[in-house]
Amino acid sequence: MAKKDLRIGLVGVGFMGRTHTNGYKRVSDFFPDLQTRPVLKAVCSRTAATVNAFAEQWGYETVETDWKALIARNDIDAVDICTPNNMHAEIAIAAAEAGKMILCEKPLSRTLEEGRQMVAAIEKAGVNNTVWYNYRRLPAVTLAKQIVDSGKLGRIFHYRANFLQDWTINANVPQGGQGTWRLDVDAAGSGVTGDLLAHCIDTAIWLNGSITDVSAVTETFIKERVHQATGAMQKVGIDDACIFHCHFDNGSLGLFESTRYARGHKALYTFEINGEHASMRWDLHDLNKLEYFDHRDESIVRGWRTIHVTDGDQPYMDKWWVPGLSIGYEHSFVHQVADFLKSLETGEPCSPTFKEALETQRVCEAVLDSAAARSWKNINAY
Ligand code: SOE
Secondary structure, three states: OOOEEEEEEEEOOOHHHHHHHHHHHHHHHHOOOOOEEEEEEEEEOOOHHHHHHHHHHHOOOEEEOOHHHHHHOOOOOEEEEOOOHHHHHHHHHHHHHOOOEEEEEOOOOOOHHHHHHHHHHHHHHOOOEEEEOHHHHOHHHHHHHHHHHHOOOOOEEEEEEEEEOOOOOOOOOOEOOOOHHHHOHHHHOOOHHHHHHHHHHHHHHHHHOOEEEEEEEEEOOOOEEEEOOOOOEEEOOOOOEEEEEEEEOOOOEEEEEEEOOOOOOOOEEEEEEEEOOEEEEEEHHHOOEEEEEEOOOOHHHOOOEEEEOOOOOOOOHHHOOOOOOOOOOHHHHHHHHHHHHHHHHHOOOOOOOHHHHHHHHHHHHHHHHHHHHOOOEEHHHO
């Protein structure tokens, strides 16, 4: 049967533009049962030379230098937003009004208010949507979800997560500009809270349910940096590090830490869940493995076991090589495209939708407010 085309219009040609495009290019080869196939119809970025080079390298049919022109085209079905965070809301709202499906890079928005406007626009337009919290779709993380849902852990007591990096320790790293826009509060909205803890919060809510209240501390270690746009030394408005603890609705306690000042760590995302009967932990640096401890095992063999999540009956792995052979970071994006295409067939939403990702925005906003006010914040107030 001939497949239906989903004509993609990608906005933004940075690191995420590449990960998403790789997902579109690989998905039909590895998920042959899908009835829809992505077509790389158009890519958009402000500078003609840059966008032409990207289109040539990755195989986009056409280019645009104005995202409004991309959205106005009637040969685009879905808009993929890979821009800095300050453009997410404007593009998403315009794309929704134009009736396009939307795939938006995380975090959904800079602020909760922007996120709310995006959700309202999506709901009014009734268009398919998803937010790229890609780590959910690594097989070991999806397996963790299956294990939690099976009840094997029993009552959950603790959820712990870290996301540690070290790339901004040098005071000469500028704010603003390609890649380093993440240090510019106007472009990013926040620092590690929106960029890194948002991943941890998304996974935590997915695995362990809602967060009810938070108490946080943030720090900005380097107070001034040169801004690439002006060349002038400017105050830094983002959080360089953030630590918070919280309660979950299920009664468990959460502990989260993120920083870009943990020398030696490049992208150390880890989580651990401790339940009444069993515990699990996962580490992005060893992403195919899930560690599991079950107190109900016979005592003489009881201990942490390492599950190499590469077998055909484990999440997504029947689509790849043969049991025992690993996959990588980029596959999480292929899986998200596959799940999005599947959602078009089933009519089920592709999680996290904008509405679900707004939950993460509520927690992020409460975390930042809590740190500023040095007090607990209840998520219900957000
Ligand atoms: C920041 O360095 C970053 O690229 C985040 O923006 C991504 O979301 C994360 O997955 C890896 O780190």
